[in-house]
Amino acid sequence: MRVSPEVWTLVWIVLFFNAMGCIQSIRCKPKSFRESISVLEVNSSIDPNPTSIDESSSVVLRYRTPHFRASARVLVPPVAGKETWTVGWIQACNHMEFYNKYGNKGMSSWELPDLRDGKIHAISDSDGVNYPWYGNTTETCTIVGPTKKDTRFTVSMNDNFYPSVTWGVPVSDSNVPQLSSIRRDQSFTTWLVAIHQGTGETLVLQTVRWRMQLHIAVDPDKPLGQRARLCDPVAQEQPQVLVKNEAIPANAMVKPNANDAQVLMWRPKTGDPIVVIPPKY
Structure with missing residues (x-):
């Protein structure tokens, strides 16, 4: 059966406009938040200064580690629907060794008992109030749709250690200096995350790993102000911004956080361990 040129022309016109209609529908369909959000820049570092030591107290030695810092510039194109998303930093502790020797x-x-015993692989390092976020000031930004313009913002966080360690044995009434060494080694994973406030949908946008180590040698026989010496490291390893993102463990999203779950133990040379400060949670 032969088809006339007029019929072929009509067929091509119909196909053409159908194709144009499909193209228009694809172009006009708004992108989802998952597809549209983009991380423009991520910066992560640990300050180059060494850990500082403070011997001003006759009761405790204090030290302050350099700060870990992370920041990200984020772009969110117009959000078409009535959606609310929060973008920010979530952090978990993966490993902790914190030993203070007394001769x-x-x-x-x-x-952290559950982490120590291998029952969990990470524990939340939230501020203890704004779970699962590390904080709710510079650490997060909330976008409430619908929006008509691009939303650009920066979210940032920082973390360091500033503990006090007693000069004397913590289970003794005596304040005679016997502290001889401090060792600390902690590892963290920090995620840049977007969470849908209605559904709980979670998008991991970036993953950072970092570690803080220190060794302080102490001579308790020396005068106050001359006892402690930083052995290593003078400069910390710099964080790793991972090429491939890691999933967030369930324990990193919920209570308890590391501060509330930690316990201070006294482990004598002989005899049974003693709980000095129990966990808050």
């Missing part, structure tokens, strides 16, 4: 008497240690 031949024993040592005290801050411990």
